[in-house]
Amino acid sequence: MKKHLVLLAFLGVVGSVSAADIVGNAKAAENKVSMCIGCHGIPGYKASFPEVYQVPMLGGQSPKYIENALRAYQKGERRHPSMQGIAGSLSDQDIADLAAYYSQQK
Numbered sequence: 001m002k003k004h005l006v007l008l009a010f011l012g013v014v015g016s017v018s019a020a021d022i023v024g025n026a027k028a029a030e031n032k033v034s035m036c037i038g039c040h041g042i043p044g045y046k047a048s049f050p051e052v053y054q055v056p057m058l059g060g061q062s063p064k065y066i067e068n069a070l071r072a073y074q075k076g077e078r079r080h081p082s083m084q085g086i087a088g089s090l091s092d093q094d095i096a097d098l099a100a101y102y103s104q105q106k
């Protein structure tokens with residue numbers, strides 16, 4: 001009986017995952033950043049599409065800031081074609097992991 005309760009509680013948690021319950025895992029982000037470092041890993045790098053853009057450095061930013069920025073691109077509140085495309089492909093967990101990863105970088 002006890003086991004069933006635990007299982008139900010667990011399913012309840014899984015079923016109700018909301019952004020607030022997701023904990024970023026910097027380690028898990030290590031194989032996700034490959035799609036970011038091309039632009040964000042190079043100090044002073046400028047993306048040349050669709051016009052010349054200064055690519056912001058992400059390392060050391062607060063995780064909340066990174067998360068909010070990525071969600072804003074997802075929702076189209078922030079506009080940049082490449083970032084909107086990339087953010088649109090990320091899950092909530094990806095965003096949390098990437099935010100944790102970059103906030104721990106220098």
Ligand code: HEC
Nearest residue numbers: 035036039047053054055056066069070080082083086098
């Ligand atoms: C094609 C180049 C490119 C790639 C790839 C890319 N970005 Fe970006 N990113 C940019 C540019 C350019 C900006 C600034 C756009 C703007 O002015 O809104 C930006 C902005 C951001 C911002 C907002 C930063 C700030 O200071 O406001 C975040 C967060 C971000 N990117 C995260 C990521 C993550 C995470 C990835 C990988 C999943 C990624 N980006 C991949 C080019 C790129």
